[in-house]
Amino acid sequence: MTALDTAARASLVRERLGGAQRVVVLTGAGISAESGVPTFRGEGGLWREYRAVDLATPEAFGRNPQLVWEFYNWRREVLAPLAPNPGHEALVKMEQSVPHFTLITQNIDGLHEKAGSRNIIELHGNIWHVRCLGCGEVSEDRSVLAPMPRCAGCGQLLRPHVVWFGEALDPSVLRRAYEAVQKAGVMMVIGTSGTVEPAASMGILAKRKGAFLVEINLEPTPYTSFYDASIFGKSGEILPLISESL
Numbered sequence: 001m002t003a004l005d006t007a008a009r010a011s012l013v014r015e016r017l018g019g020a021q022r023v024v025v026l027t028g029a030g031i032s033a034e035s036g037v038p039t040f041r042g043e044g045g046l047w048r049e050y051r052a053v054d055l056a057t058p059e060a061f062g063r064n065p066q067l068v069w070e071f072y073n074w075r076r077e078v079l080a081p082l083a084p085n086p087g088h089e090a091l092v093k094m095e096q097s098v099p100h101f102t103l104i105t106q107n108i109d110g111l112h113e114k115a116g117s118r119n120i121i122e123l124h125g126n127i128w129h130v131r132c133l134g135c136g137e138v139s140e141d142r143s144v145l146a147p148m149p150r151c152a153g154c155g156q157l158l159r160p161h162v163v164w165f166g167e168a169l170d171p172s173v174l175r176r177a178y179e180a181v182q183k184a185g186v187m188m189v190i191g192t193s194g195t196v197e198p199a200a201s202m203g204i205l206a207k208r209k210g211a212f213l214v215e216i217n218l219e220p221t222p223y224t225s226f227y228d229a230s231i232f233g234k235s236g237e238i239l240p241l242i243s244e245s246l
């Protein structure tokens with residue numbers, strides 16, 4: 001894709017955003033890649049090096065909670081010093097420039113919140129939140145956790161408050177996401193490979209309901225042919241182009 005194509009498509013998307021009442025953005029690991037967060041499936045992706053079934057399923061936690069906590073504590077250590085990049089920042093500006101803005105993310109890294117985005121729906125939970133297996137209490141905890149952390153209230157084992165493979169998404173979180181998707185005038189899908197449901201097909205649903213559908217990714221995805229506009233390149237470079245004069 002030439003720089004001219006990118007600029008022309010960015011300007012088309014900006015125009016659409018300018019006329020939209022309701023904008024929904026769905027992000028995946030790609031938006032955080034330029035902050036130094038490893039993605040899951042591409043080169044250097046987490047699921048190329050580690051087996052998700054050993055580390056990110058309820059069965060794995062049941063078998064060996066200490067191993068799963070080692071993995072999540074390592075991920076927390078990697079993520080703690082990382083900062084939002086210009087892609088996250090451009091979405092903050094976008095939120096301030098359109099009447100109704102919803103940011104749905106599959107990411108658990110908390111970088112959208114750190115950047116200053118407000119109306120965020122975290123489909124897969126948040127790595128900085130823990131949940132008690134006994135009393136169910138969810139709390140934020142950014143400290144270095146013990147190898148087998150326990151609930152301050154009831155003493156039971158804590159788990160990361162993230163969605164693992166084989167687990168259902170929180171129905172209230174999912175309901176909020178679908179409500180926004182179905183009303184979107186413009187929906188942008190950024191930095192996701194489109195392989196994990198239900199997020200993968202949310203863009204198609206928005207389009208069926210009449211949204212102008214935009215994709216930003218390094219490369220084509222299984223859904224590329226459905227998009228009204230696809231812009232290929234780094235989200236940290238493309239999003240600022242779109243939001244600069246919103």
Ligand code: OAD
Pocket residue numbers: 027028029030031033034039040041042045056106107124163164165190191192193194195196216217218219221233234235236
């Ligand atoms: P993936 O790792 O599957 O896909 C990342 C996507 O981002 C790929 O399509 C890349 O081409 C694209 N990408 C990489 N760098 C980019 C950049 N700088 N700018 C734009 N695009 C870029 O990650 P997800 O689609 O987010 O689930 O994965 C979905 C879910 O699978 C995750 O939420 C996680 C994982 O298993 C759970 O943990 C439940």
